Amino acid sequence: MKNCFKLSFCTFLLGAAMALVSCQEEEPFEEDVDSEKTLVAHGDELELLKRVVDNDGSYDNIVDGASCVGIQFPYTVVVNGLEIKVDSMGDLELVEAKLDALELAQEICNMAIVYPITVTLSDYSELTVNDEDELYEITQSCIEGGNDDDIECIDVIYPLTVFTYNPDFQLLNTLKLDGDMQFRRFLAGLGESDLISFEFPVSFGYGNGEKVTANNNSELVEAIEEAKTTCDEDDDADYNDDDFTQDGLDKLLGKCPWSIRPLKKSEQDNTEQYPYYFLTFEEGGKVIAGDEYGYATEGTWGTGVSDYRVILKVEFAEAPDFNGSWWVYGLGEGKIALFTDEEGDRMLLEMACDYEPNLCSEEHIIESLKECKWEILNEDGSFFEELYLDFSAEMSLHVYNSDATLVDEGSWSISGNVVTLSKLSETLANYVGDWKVMACGDDKFELDRREETIVFKIKCEK
Template sequence: MKTQIRLLLLSLTTSVFFITTSCRTELNEEIGAPQEQTLTANSKIADLILKTAMNDGSGDNILDGSSCFDISLPVTVVVNGTELTLNTEDDFEEIEAIFDQSSDDMDTLEFIFPITLIASDFSETIVENQDQLDALIEACEEDQEEDDDDIECIDFQYPLSVSVFNENSEVLETITFTNDEELHDFIKDLDEDDIVNISFPITVILSDNTEITINNLDELEEAIEEAIDDCDENDLGEERFIDVITSELLEVQKYKDNQSNETNNYRDYIFDFSEDGTVLVTLEDNDGDDTNNVTTEGTWSVRTRVDGGLNTTLDFGTEAPLNKLNNSWNVKKIQEKRIMLDEREGEGISKDELFFQQI
């Protein structure tokens, strides 16, 4: 009887060994092959995914005028003297409606502190007053001028799942992400001993709302790299706009009226924008005598729209050709020494364009 029991135990042990070995072999084949399609820590594609999943702070620029942070909702603000409690981003339209009530007043927005800022890595900071907020935004925008990490021109469609096998703990699990923060934190904390396979196919969404089906890591890397420069990823903000337009004298680099390029009409004009909302335009006389220069005074302003973009309103009076530049322009792009404006008819279609560059 004892002999039979020993034989039975031996048989069971052998069976368990073969089953375990077989399962591990199948697991390794499922997780580890092909190796080039395995997502590993500190790899190029992991870095691209991390940057794509970063928090884009531009959605609430109508509140803080900066793409560095999101303001955690709900938040209470005072807009031109009217107190509003904002619970969702849809409530931002109430701000724009108040701003649009008059074009002659100076629009103001004040926070009821404390407020909470959400940074690009989803970390949170409690801010107690306006001075602290201004300092944080200024420091962040200085950093972004040197190194703007987040990739805003492509997004993941959720849910998105991965299978993870840790070689040390020999634990296999499936993780499903429902938003950027969950995916960002996972990639940030990815261990070198983790073997990760994304459950392809997945869907990514481009800046023009085009959806692309991705079947492997190579396709994902290619899609992200191609999308990086496909949209205005320059984090438009009022402070940055004001800094570029007021720091140096400007000239018209390009003016297009519909399909007609009229840049030459502005070759001799110099624009001096001031932070108080005034602008001095000088028409230089080609004879070199400054006393013959013609000077025109105008006004300008900038505000953030509910969609996070910027509008700048220019008014140079009624005299031609400067009067053709009078408009509420969409701020298309802000560069170190250039501001690009346009007027759109329909989504993505540029009718008029006005580019200023520093002299």
């Protein structure tokens, strides 16, 4: 009986031990791991997620020019001798306003950071920076045109539940994550052989306001990849390119005429070629370039968006210096700063609501020419002889020299903005023909005949 009892007892203990082992192995162990639900630490999927939750330092690119670091408030910058204490995002707008004012005024800008400062890196770690050289070394991986890895056009919608496993697929922990910093630090703490999985579905928000739900790892990766190009991450140092929209630019251009000061093409200052020039943008895509003397030429205009930047397209047949696809890089009070991809091309438009072009109508030309005598000149102000034209109301034309001696006579007529000189047979015989009035100011007219230009300058007798 004792032997039987011992045998039965041993059998019972062995069975109990096997049951314990069986329970330990069966509860947390998954023999068939679902690859669509489990991720390996430092695998491609988690590296992609890490870029989503990296710290975005682009908000202060106006100061440090780098998107992978953010300077912690408070700190101080000096702009052209003016100290600005930066305590908040609002103070960064003050810095931008100061830089805008200097840029639009075409003044040289010098900005310096007062050190030491504390910066936050993409993994939310913090460093003290003591001078410009140290900051330069830190930001080399993410300066404008550099390699900034964070993906900003998509955000994780929290809370997010994460399960961690050991290499034997035993459940180690269940975590509830509530933000990017916590998620990023969690990912940084994973070991090489750790495994994790999420409690699906996982939700994301796109920069355009849309939401997407991922039910497995493949859908999660797909959602992130699709988000990469859905918005402008604004990681460059052009802090002005998000200050306006295409629609806003359209409305602004149509408010008033715009003077052109200055205009630089291919690093050459062409401003003096267009003194007191104005652009008037009309609905329907028509733009008129004119000056204070009434010269006007028509072209086309339109706006668009390329690489998340607003552009102004202008095309003139007779004023090619204005032509091109101009990037809009700055808006100030009544000012628009433009540049093109061509090196050195810059144009500044200033609002000129008081500008009223002289319309070279037939009536205006007739009334002006009959008012006084007009000296005839070449475009450069010279002429072979000092001569004055007297346009009579009866459409006769008399030509006098500096001694008031009649040296030629004929007639004149007008159709629209074309003045026709006729029957001149002496001094001005070579000027018989049709002349198009290109500009008609109060004291000066400019007329063209093919490649030839003459100027009438008013000379009223006292």
